[in-house]
Amino acid sequence: MTEPENKFEEALSSLKRERYRVTGPRKALLKQLVDSDKPLAAEELHARLGPDTHDLVTVYRNLETFESIGIVIRIATESGKSLYELNAEEHHYHHIICRKCHRAEKLEHCEVEKLEQLAAKLGFTEVKHVLELYGVCEACR
Amino acid sequence: MTEPENKFEEALSSLKRERYRVTGPRKALLKQLVDSDKPLAAEELHARLGPDTHDLVTVYRNLETFESIGIVIRIATESGKSLYELNAEEHHYHHIICRKCHRAEKLEHCEVEKLEQLAAKLGFTEVKHVLELYGVCEACR
DNA sequence: GTGGATGCAAAGAATTTGCAACCAA
């Protein structure tokens, strides 16, 4: 597991490599992403930054930028809104999300390779997948 | 594979069983769902009904009703909007969706049981999953 | 007849776009 410090620096490097500027809002947003152990909505990230420090629009724009560089992964949830988290390149995992409190926990291991191969056989390229599990957690029952 | 005719009748039976009324808009919407071989957005279903026949709001309300009965399954897509399709109870499958033309194809087989068991061990109940694959299809390349 | 269903309008939530001012390189 990479250290938080390094994750932050790595992300900054990615930004520089792609010729994006390292600005205050971007550093603050990255810090929130690095510090969080679960995927967060744009709104929530904005709130954590302190609602008056930076604009929600800037959060959205930067999340999009981060995603395009591969720093961040975007998860489309059941409810229709997106969650964002740092791209953990080391290994691939999914989440189990509580329908009630929306808390998300990691689930290691992924068995979707077979389906991806199937998709490739159908002629699809650049195949990725989005897999989220939903349930009701113990606390909400 | 159940015949389209039967799927339609089965869905009507479900409606009646749950004490919902069998109305014109509901029958028309069900017909579109039965006839489609891919998941459709509410907007698209509405268009297929003939935009002037029934209200989009009615489409949304009935899709929600259908989903609550289990007639219909709702898929949250990468773009944030939902697609709906008839619930094929016989077996469980997923889709590969083209990022460009948004065409969806079925992928048989599903290997997510292991992850669901993992989630159950974490104390989650009523566990379901949403898995969609995204790629670029041959035609769009 | 009556309560559930519909249509229209309007609200709501999440996200995107336009544009002038700003600041990192």
Added chain:
DNA sequence: TTGGTTGCAAATTCTTTGCATCCAC
């Protein structure tokens, strides 16, 4: 200096809600 970034406002897109009218049972 200057083109990428930001903040504010406004627009968009998808979906939901309120309410009077309507029709399936």
